[in-house]
Amino acid sequence: MDRTAVESRRKASLNTPSDLPSNATADIAGALAALLADTFALYLKTKNFHWHMSGPHFRDYHVMLDEQGEQIFAMTDAIAERARKIGGTTIRSIGHIGRLQRLLDNDADFVTPRDMLAELKDDNQQLVSFLRQAHEVCAEHNDVATTSLLEVWIDETERRAWFLFETTRSAE
Template identity: 70%
Template sequence: MSDKSKTKSDTTTLKTRQKAALNTPSALGEQATQDISGELNALLADVISLYLKTKNFHWHMSGPYFRDYHLLLDEQSDQIYATVDPIAERVRKIGGTTLRSLGHAKRLARLSDNDAEFVTPDDMLAELREDNQRLAAFMRATHELCDEHRDVATASLLENWIDEAERRVWFLFETSRRA
């Protein structure tokens, strides 16, 4: 086989592989895979958005409670980030495909960005508290969908993430209270 023929053959093989379906086996069924993957991808987009917003506020924190707030938001952003890969991998485990770009995530995200030049510490904490509350609500809705499709593994993961989101809400609420 000539080098030219081999190159053409390699290119054809590569293109065929690129078009091949991922076909991860799943006992959930096609509709369940589609429904749950869709919800998990939206959740993943929200988690990525919340992670970036939390980091943004962490980096731009100011004021007399700087150190405490800065450390709190660093801890919370680490916890949020720790859910990114498990959510994406769960989508793949059940036979779906997951986010492929920031643009894809942006189209699916339900939480808003905050690009303001300056945000007061109190407003930062309030916005993050509200976003974490919304994230927990999205997770509950996804849990209900998992229950409908009898996907106990995804539901189990969501239960822990809901608890973590509620803890973040609690900490943000208590941190922002005035005596």
Template identity: 65%
Template sequence: MKMAKKLSAAKKETLKGRRLAPLGTPTDLPAAATKDISAAMNGVLADVFALYIKTKNFHWHMSGPHFRDYHLLLDEQSDQVFAMADPIAERVRKIGGQTLKSIGDIARTKRIADNDAGYVEPSDMLAELQEDNKNLAAALREAHNVCDEYGDIATASLIEVWIDETERRTWFLFEAGRRGDSSGH
């Protein structure tokens, strides 16, 4: 029993030490770069989570004559948006920063508006997601500028791919929402 108590006390001391240890990862980037890039990328990460939930919300609540096409489109797009989250968070950690930690953290940081309406017309869903994706592309460009300022080419190169993917989603949403005549929107 004494041995178990000693191990338990040693384990507690080890855990206590871990809680006090800083999470900073060694990097050759200056502290200001870690702070500024992490802030920019956490803003993007919050927007990614908000866009994921909104896209899923619209996917689940889609209706109308184009249900199948729109339902599948939004499912595909939500998967693509969600796939960005882990690489963004891991990139922040690689440069010594900390990531978002909770739903509250996401809510305080995100720039994409919620849509809690009981019913949204399918065309309005597509238009809203199109605008949200355009805004995400703009946020990604802003984050890219911060990375350029500090020479963080690794984060910048990831952002370039995400901008392309986001612009593709915007394009698909635009085309899916066209009326079918030459007037467009």
């Protein structure tokens, strides 16, 4: 294959057909890309805390965070594919995630189990807010398929935040 043909393939358009107007596709794909970046950030933080958990409740917390991590990771492909289905694009690299993510990383050498769970609770609550914002964008453009997915993810994320909250409550 000659160089011109290779360059032509690299520049090939990803024009996926959609009945949504181009401004709707851009708005929704943009909201989904930021959401995907946050979801990857939350996934990695959840796994980080899962891997570095310690203390008397190690097994319970370790298992809970593993389950939550699996649920968070399951969202990633659906978010990215939804953006592509409507004719948009999505994140392409770790660097792209870093530029878009709104949830903060935690690179501390040691975090107490209680602080880990509290931070994840806060992050899940913040993710709920981002999911609701994305829902508003999708509803504005009458993208009912994406709003439907977001509603499920809002419920799942609220459940994770609830479990994390209850786990950090002091015995009364």
